[in-house]
């Protein structure tokens with residue numbers, strides 16, 4: 001059976017792509033270089049506009065941006081409607097908008113719990129729910145959501161219970177989407193990274209902070225944004241159609257098995 005080729009004109013929506021050193025920006029750049037038009041969604045209009053401009057200049061690809069809080073269903077609907085009007089059909093969605101929280105469980109509050117769950121778990125639900133019907137209609141779609149090694153290990157160096165719970169929710173949601181939408185040509189997978197060199201863990205991982213993160217990693221170094229982006233490119237590509245419902249560890253050996 002032949003693989004279904006991706007359409008020549010296709011769009012990936014990348015949430016959380018405004019952060020200059022973030023994974024979302026790296027994913028947007030990599031896919032823009034691989035023939036995708038890119039729609040970026042992030043919180044603040046100014047950062048979204050400058051991010052879209054910089055990506056377009058760097059890649060020559062068609063890039064559009066729209067600001068939205070991913071946990072706000074109406075804002076996401078408006079952002080996606082404006083991106084859909086400007087760009088080719090949405091073939092892929094990569095959910096990278098997210099926050100971490102270092103509060104230990106016994107010091108945590110319900111407000112902190114709800115904030116993390118709302119942005120990470122509900123935000124992922126809202127964007128998937130908005131984008132998936134179009135994919136089903138066109139019989140082709142690729143969804144990549146992000147968990148974390150912290151979901152499997154009971155929190156990490158920086159991110160504790162609410163973060164771990166939100167990422168487990170994302171894994172469960174993604175498996176359900178994968179099962180229900182596979183017959184419609186839509187795949188849904190999770191990448192679970194550990195310690196990628198970005199600013200989400202309380203700002204830059206300086207030389208001083210490095211041992212705290214690298215000490216636990218068998219490979220002896222942080223992961224990099226291009227390494228994550230390369231895996232995303234595989235998952236959203238025409239040869240990504242047989243993998244669905246998977247959680248792929250990208251963790252330098254932090255958790256094996």
Ligand SMILES: NC(=O)c1ccc[n+]([C@@H]2O[C@H](COP(=O)([O-])OP(=O)(O)OC[C@H]3O[C@@H](n4cnc5c(N)ncnc54)[C@H](O)[C@@H]3O)[C@@H](O)[C@H]2O)c1
Nearest residue numbers: 016019022023042043069070097098148193195196198200
């Ligand atoms: N960096 C790591 O080591 C690591 C490890 C495991 C998982 N992850 C996951 O990867 C994803 C990206 O992380 P990153 O390291 O690039 O972090 P980052 O902080 O650089 O990027 C996160 C982006 O999400 C955006 N964002 C936050 N709340 C939002 C909201 N409500 N609506 C829209 N956008 C919002 C931020 O503005 C930012 O641009 C997150 O889901 C994170 O949990 C990262």
